[in-house]
Amino acid sequence: MRPISRLIAIVPAGGVGARAADPAQDPAACAPVQPKQYRLLRGQPMLRHAVQALLRDDRIGQVVVAVGPDDTLAGAALAGLPRVACLPCGGATRADTVTNALARCGAEADDWVLVHDAARPGLPPAVLQALIDACLDDEVGGLVAMPVADTIKTQGGGAVPRVAGTVPRDGLWQAQTPQMFRAGLLRRALAHAAVRGLAVTDEASAVEALGLAPRLVAGTLSNFKVTWPQDFALMEKLLDET
Ligand SMILES: Nc1ccn([C@@H]2O[C@H](COP(=O)(O)OP(=O)(O)OP(=O)(O)O)[C@@H](O)[C@H]2O)c(=O)n1
Numbered sequence: 098m099r100p101i102s103r104l105i106a107i108v109p110a111g112g113v114g115a116r117a118a119d120p121a122q123d124p125a126a127c128a129p130v131q132p133k134q135y136r137l138l139r140g141q142p143m144l145r146h147a148v149q150a151l152l153r154d155d156r157i158g159q160v161v162v163a164v165g166p167d168d169t170l171a172g173a174a175l176a177g178l179p180r181v182a183c184l185p186c187g188g189a190t191r192a193d194t195v196t197n198a199l200a201r202c203g204a205e206a207d208d209w210v211l212v213h214d215a216a217r218p219g220l221p222p223a224v225l226q227a228l229i230d231a232c233l234d235d236e237v238g239g240l241v242a243m244p245v246a247d248t249i250k251t252q253g254g255g256a257v258p259r260v261a262g263t264v265p266r267d268g269l270w271q272a273q274t275p276q277m278f279r280a281g282l283l284r285r286a287l288a289h290a291a292v293r294g295l296a297v298t299d300e301a302s303a304v305e306a307l308g309l310a311p312r313l314v315a316g317t318l319s320n321f322k323v324t325w326p327q328d329f330a331l332m333e334k335l336l337d338e339t
């Protein structure tokens with residue numbers, strides 16, 4: 098008999114948050130005082146908020162947090178949370194970190210893996226639930242994403258930014274996380290991308306490169322990725338409402 102598939106979450110948290118560096122606090126501006134996932138939002142590290150958002154769904158059996166090999170902050174940031182394991186397997190890129198975590202998290206090929214950025218602490222329970230519901234019934238898996246609302250411009254060459262063109266936005270979505278796939282498929286997809294030198298910035302693009310079409314599940318603005326210095330204040334306000 099085929100064993101019942103488990104659902105394991107992986108939280109890549111091995112980045113440094115260079116774009117979030119605040120010139121006022123971080124004199125070098127490209128070297129933040131501490132990685133952004135440890136900055137406090139409403140008194141708790143951003144990473145803890147992101148993990149707690151996943152723990153709200155009982156179908157997630159374990160949350161595996163993948164941190165940098167020299168990380169000393171994860172233990173305190175995650176203290177006391179149930180169903181959480183921390184692996185010091187961060188790599189040079191987000192894709193490397195996820196690949197390393199997939200190799201070590203103990204997921205069987207048939208198990209579902211849900212990858213969620215440490216930098217997206219504002220994931221509402223309803224969005225997480227909708228993604229899991231949609232993917233468990235899907236042959237490929239899928240991701241949370243937002244239909245593009247603004248007019249999209251491309252930039253031309255030159256020192257001063259100028260518009261080169263306007264791209265039709267019909268059918269364009271902005272990828273968010275979580276992104277959920279079977280562990281076996283995701284391992285294969287990331288290995289396929291690595292061998293071909295494809296710089297995949299999310300799990301779905303690795304799966305797409307295999308010729309598959311992941312399902313799109315509508316997200317929310319509050320699930321934006323904390324990236325720039327000014328994002329912390331906005332996320333702090335939104336966290337109250339998720
Ligand atoms: N080598 C890396 C790079 C990123 N991440 C994680 O991937 C998520 C999304 O990445 P991003 O927001 O780009 O984080 P950083 O890479 O830290 O940011 P920056 O590019 O500004 O340095 C974050 O949870 C980050 O910690 C990771 O695990 N390993």
Ligand SMILES: C[C@](O)(CO)[C@H](O)COP(=O)(O)O
Nearest residue numbers: 191214272273274298299322
């Ligand atoms: C995975 C992701 O959050 C989807 O939008 C995004 O691609 C991460 O990108 P980054 O290059 O690590 O900022």
